[in-house]
Amino acid sequence: MSNPGSPGVNSSPSSESPTVARVGPSRRLFSSLEGVFNEEVFFLILSVFIGIFSGLAVVCFRLAIDWIHLALLGPLPETHGWRLFAVPSIAGLVVAILVLHVFPGIRGSGVNQTKSALYIFNGFIPFRTAVGKFICSGIAIGSGQSLGPEDPSLQIGASIASALGRQLEISREKHRLMAPVGAAAGLAAAFNAPISAVLFVIEEVIGRWSAGILGSVVLSAVASVVIVRSFLGSEPLFRVPVTTFKRPSELLAYAVLGIVGGVASVAFAKSVGYLRPRLKALPRWTQYFQPALAGLLIGLIAFLGFPQVMGAGYDSMDQAMHGQYAWKVLAILAVLKILATTLSFVSGTPGGMFAPTLFIGAMLGGAVGDVERLFFPYLTGSTGTYVLVGMGVLFAGFLRAPMTSVFMVLEVSGNYEIIVPVIVANTVSYLVSRSLQKIPIFDLLTRQDGLILPSLEEDREETILRVEDAMLAVPPTILSAQDYVDASFHRVENSPDSSFLVRMHPSGWNTIGRDQLQRLYREGKGELTLASVLQAPSLPSLYPDLPLDSALRYVNDFPLIPIVNRADSRRLEGVISRDSVFKKYGSRRAIEVSAPV
Amino acid sequence: MLRRFPKLVPRSAPVILVVLTLAAATGFAAVSHLVSRYTLNQQARGRKLYQVGLGDAKAARYDDAIAAFRAALTCDPTNPQYQLSLARALRDSNDPGRLDEAESYLLALWQRAPQDAAVNLALARVAAHRGSIEDATRYYHNAMYGVWSSDSDGNRNRARIELIQFLLRKNARAQADSELIALSAALPADPASHLQAAQFFEQAQDFGGALAQYEEVLPADSSNSAALAGAGETAYHSGNYVVAERYLRRAVKANPDDANSRQLLASTDLVLGANPFHSHISDAERNRRITAAFSQAEERLTQCAAQSHVDLKLTTTPPASALPALQGRWLLAKPDLGLLRSPAETDLPDAIMDVVFQIEQQTAATCGPPQGLDLALLLISEKREAASQ
Numbered sequence: 001m002s003n004p005g006s007p008g009v010n011s012s013p014s015s016e017s018p019t020v021a022r023v024g025p026s027r028r029l030f031s032s033l034e035g036v037f038n039e040e041v042f043f044l045i046l047s048v049f050i051g052i053f054s055g056l057a058v059v060c061f062r063l064a065i066d067w068i069h070l071a072l073l074g075p076l077p078e079t080h081g082w083r084l085f086a087v088p089s090i091a092g093l094v095v096a097i098l099v100l101h102v103f104p105g106i107r108g109s110g111v112n113q114t115k116s117a118l119y120i121f122n123g124f125i126p127f128r129t130a131v132g133k134f135i136c137s138g139i140a141i142g143s144g145q146s147l148g149p150e151d152p153s154l155q156i157g158a159s160i161a162s163a164l165g166r167q168l169e170i171s172r173e174k175h176r177l178m179a180p181v182g183a184a185a186g187l188a189a190a191f192n193a194p195i196s197a198v199l200f201v202i203e204e205v206i207g208r209w210s211a212g213i214l215g216s217v218v219l220s221a222v223a224s225v226v227i228v229r230s231f232l233g234s235e236p237l238f239r240v241p242v243t244t245f246k247r248p249s250e251l252l253a254y255a256v257l258g259i260v261g262g263v264a265s266v267a268f269a270k271s272v273g274y275l276r277p278r279l280k281a282l283p284r285w286t287q288y289f290q291p292a293l294a295g296l297l298i299g300l301i302a303f304l305g306f307p308q309v310m311g312a313g314y315d316s317m318d319q320a321m322h323g324q325y326a327w328k329v330l331a332i333l334a335v336l337k338i339l340a341t342t343l344s345f346v347s348g349t350p351g352g353m354f355a356p357t358l359f360i361g362a363m364l365g366g367a368v369g370d371v372e373r374l375f376f377p378y379l380t381g382s383t384g385t386y387v388l389v390g391m392g393v394l395f396a397g398f399l400r401a402p403m404t405s406v407f408m409v410l411e412v413s414g415n416y417e418i419i420v421p422v423i424v425a426n427t428v429s430y431l432v433s434r435s436l437q438k439i440p441i442f443d444l445l446t447r448q449d450g451l452i453l454p455s456l457e458e459d460r461e462e463t464i465l466r467v468e469d470a471m472l473a474v475p476p477t478i479l480s481a482q483d484y485v486d487a488s489f490h491r492v493e494n495s496p497d498s499s500f501l502v503r504m505h506p507s508g509w510n511t512i513g514r515d516q517l518q519r520l521y522r523e524g525k526g527e528l529t530l531a532s533v534l535q536a537p538s539l540p541s542l543y544p545d546l547p548l549d550s551a552l553r554y555v556n557d558f559p560l561i562p563i564v565n566r567a568d569s570r571r572l573e574g575v576i577s578r579d580s581v582f583k584k585y586g587s588r589r590a591i592e593v594s595a596p597v
Numbered sequence: 598m599l600r601r602f603p604k605l606v607p608r609s610a611p612v613i614l615v616v617l618t619l620a621a622a623t624g625f626a627a628v629s630h631l632v633s634r635y636t637l638n639q640q641a642r643g644r645k646l647y648q649v650g651l652g653d654a655k656a657a658r659y660d661d662a663i664a665a666f667r668a669a670l671t672c673d674p675t676n677p678q679y680q681l682s683l684a685r686a687l688r689d690s691n692d693p694g695r696l697d698e699a700e701s702y703l704l705a706l707w708q709r710a711p712q713d714a715a716v717n718l719a720l721a722r723v724a725a726h727r728g729s730i731e732d733a734t735r736y737y738h739n740a741m742y743g744v745w746s747s748d749s750d751g752n753r754n755r756a757r758i759e760l761i762q763f764l765l766r767k768n769a770r771a772q773a774d775s776e777l778i779a780l781s782a783a784l785p786a787d788p789a790s791h792l793q794a795a796q797f798f799e800q801a802q803d804f805g806g807a808l809a810q811y812e813e814v815l816p817a818d819s820s821n822s823a824a825l826a827g828a829g830e831t832a833y834h835s836g837n838y839v840v841a842e843r844y845l846r847r848a849v850k851a852n853p854d855d856a857n858s859r860q861l862l863a864s865t866d867l868v869l870g871a872n873p874f875h876s877h878i879s880d881a882e883r884n885r886r887i888t889a890a891f892s893q894a895e896e897r898l899t900q901c902a903a904q905s906h907v908d909l910k911l912t913t914t915p916p917a918s919a920l921p922a923l924q925g926r927w928l929l930a931k932p933d934l935g936l937l938r939s940p941a942e943t944d945l946p947d948a949i950m951d952v953v954f955q956i957e958q959q960t961a962a963t964c965g966p967p968q969g970l971d972l973a974l975l976l977i978s979e980k981r982e983a984a985s986q
Contacts, residue, residue: 042610049617056624063635066671075646075668168613227625231632233675239701315667322698384697 047216051223054157054185059231068142084302088295091143095136096291103132106350110155112446114183115453123176130159136350144310146340150190151352157186180205181220188221189228193411197221200404238318240413241384257368258425262432265397268338269441275346290347298340309340312355317362323383327370334363358391365390396426397433400440468544470584471574481505486526489517499559509539509562643672659690714743725763765800773801788814804835822852836980838868867973894956897971901964954978
């Protein structure tokens with residue numbers, strides 16, 4: 001909670017969102033159409049409206065950025081004009097004042113703020129955040145700060161959805177999910193890429209696959225994309241040239257790109273992670289000038305001949321894709337964009353890192369591809385192919401969203417021929433980045449803000465304990481329900497075990513203790529069968545592949561639980577007991593505690 | 598401050614959906630209005646930038662033109678005219694790195710309107726820049742058979758002419774020839790078109806086709822000196838000296854300053870006067886021509902030997918030069934001259950002239966192109982060789 005700007009931190013949810021405290025299943029909401037609407041159906045319909053409203057907002061946001069850019073920097077690219085310095089600096093000052101005095105909640109990543117809303121603030125994101133993001137990000141990006149419109153769009157969508165959810169007083173569970181649904185809509189609208197948006201929100205925001213939320217996320221993303229396309233056309237972000245992948249041996253070249261991209265991702269993430277807390281720790285008055293200084297430095301880079309680093313940079317990516325830059329220029333642009341984006345982001349200027357990430361990846365991809373072709377002229381991949389693959393590489397390495405990165409490239413390019421290079425390069429980049437920097441950038445930012453949010457990457461890497469891990473060998477003595485008490489007692493009389501499994505007829509299992517058998521025997525019930533003395537219900541059966549957590553609910557009630565084969569429930573694979581389960585958890589905890597952080 | 602929405606929405610699902618629908622419709626209408634106003638402003642700005650770009654492109658300031666067209670496209674991203682102009686500027690900037698981008702714009706346009714002749718022509722030019730005969734031919738053909746906004750016939754002919762020029766540059770004579778045949782069938786009846794077509798035929802080494810095109814000009818303009826000179830020259834190069842003499846004489850008469858035609862006419866006269874195989878000459882005249890050619894060959898051989906410092910009397914093994922051997926053949930054939938009058942020696946003229954032709958060809962190879970009668974004899978030898986083949 002160190003970030004005074006994060007939602008619900010500077011203003012607690014309970015004080016600013018009384019509805020959140022009240023939300024719960026609304027009886028009135030569905031009473032009139034009971035049987036037609038339930039909350040699930042209503043939530044799905046609501047998702048479409050969230051998509052529509054988010055799409056409309058993102059259309060306005062994009063127009064605002066374009067308009068501000070035209071008004072401040074002019075339509076024609078200026079290479080050595082005074083405006084290159086003045087505009088981002090003055091705009092930075094204006095944005096700083098707005099952020100510090102009017103919209104304190106808009107600093108930082110929209111992804112993390114949406115995630116915080118989901119996990120901490122019961123889905124609450126102040127609507128003021130949407131307004132603030134719209135205005136401040138519009139000014140910042142339009143004036144040339146090296147940031148992208150996707151992350152603000154995501155948060156605008158999330159804010160709209162959250163506000164709608166509050167107004168409609170839907171259940172707390174659904175209200176929590178409103179923000180991610182809106183986030184997917186906002187991101188889909190910004191990228192004009194619904195699949196990538198859905199995947200990203202699932203991968204990075206929600207962190208788990210669930211049929212209930214997936215439907216809503218997809219509906220909102222599709223609705224917002226339809227809205228954006230109806231206003232701004234269905235033109236893709238880039239005019240993708242012919243991309244080819246002919247020889248499997250060329251995958252090595254793409255793997256090299258993955259390594260370079262992974263290292264660059266780490267450099268980018270480390271520079272952001274290193275500078276951000278240090279700049280935040282400076283006296284408050286410096287925060288007025290940090291965005292302005294970042295703007296000034298970016299203006300200097302532009303003045304020195306690299307105006308491509310200003311703004312989101314989609315035009316430059318497009319040109320790189322068509323071989324407009326030599327490899328040296330591409331490499332310089334990649335380095336300068338890392339610098340410029342780091343400056344913009346750590347200075348607290350609101351805006352996203354999606355577009356800059358794609359930019360850096362595109363330039364790096366083009367540079368690596370061109371250099372590789374210098375040494376190995378037989379490589380058939382065009383510069384455009386490497387640029388496209390490079391985009392995915394940085395996305396996978398920096399944002400640590402490997403699945404989204406693959407689909408992003410495919411959706412943007414509309415070309416499935418390069419799927420193999422994309423998968424190879426992205427995977428290599430992801431692995432390199434993960435091995436060099438354990439904490440993904442979004443987690444790093446939340447930890448810097450004093451929040452601990454769940455991470456899908458951590459979940460992915462966590463080894464799940466299964467029933468088979470705690471399973472004991474099949475006991476030597478298995479009784480049958482048809483056995484008599486006296487015979488059974490004599491069989492177990494000298495056994496070291498105290499409980500025994502009983503195979504029931506025709507199926508199922510039960511247990512009986514030696515003490516119980518002894519008691520029945522002494523009471524003169526030795527002529528009875530075990531079936532007649534054992535009471536239903538019989539034991540639950542578990543399967544070896546089930547999570548060990550599923551055994552926890554039984555281990556206190558039964559001394560032994562049979563583990564049976566999925567194909568033949570009468571075939572015993574082993575047993576688990578409370579001791580074996582707890583022992584397994586205990587050894588796992590010991591490993592985690594001793595593991596280096 | 599926007600701390601909370603006012604609680605305006607009644608808590609009933611159908612009412613909520615109606616309210617949301619109304620809100621969405623209102624929002625849609627408002628954004629539509631906003632977008633349309635913004636679009637109009639942007640389109641106006643785009644038109645200005647486009648004009649700037651056109652001016653720059655016209656002045657061959659392609660970098661500035663590209664920047665202006667790009668800016669115009671940011672204002673009106675789907676405008677095909679801007680895209681086409683940007684693609685043309687990218688292509689014409691003579692930066693091979695920009696061809697990809699030009700092609701990308703054009704392909705996007707092509708996908709939208711594959712029948713658009715202007716787009717196909719631009720794509721053909723990109724392919725021609727790349728030197729791809731197959732792609733260029735395909736797109737030029739698309740342009741020829743595509744839809745033009747105006748002057749369809751003229752544009753189609755110009756596209757075909759461009760294709761022919763490209764094919765000739767790439768030395769693809771067979772393909773050029775077939776395009777030329779198609780072109781000649783569709784040419785308008787103006788001398789300039791026929792003259793241009795004739796020149797293409799000449800470049801494609803199709804002298805018959807060229808002569809036919811030059812002759813197309815003359816009925817309407819019988820004193821067209823360019824057509825007369827061209828017809829004479831193509832007839833001369835195709836070995837049709839009788840026709841060449843006719844046109845070249847008219848060409849010199851029409852334009853006395855035409856030195857080339859005058860020179861070709863002189864050569865033609867010599868060929869016609871020296872050719873012993875001409876069908877309309879008497880035996881005596883034939884014998885006279887053979888004798889004169891034989892003497893001329895000897896003279897040429899002696900001059901060439903002196904020029905190249907070869908002693909015609911020396912024979913070495915292996916021979917350092919073919920000239921002494923030719924001298925030997927000439928000496929062997931010399932007594933046969935006296936037998937020319939004999940009616941039994943029907944092969945003798947060919948045999949003697951064969952020696953003459955060999956001397957002329959070898960001396961041309963050793964000592965360079967001949968002049969005067971030697972040139973005439975060489976041309977006659979080439980014509981004979983072509984006829985025998």
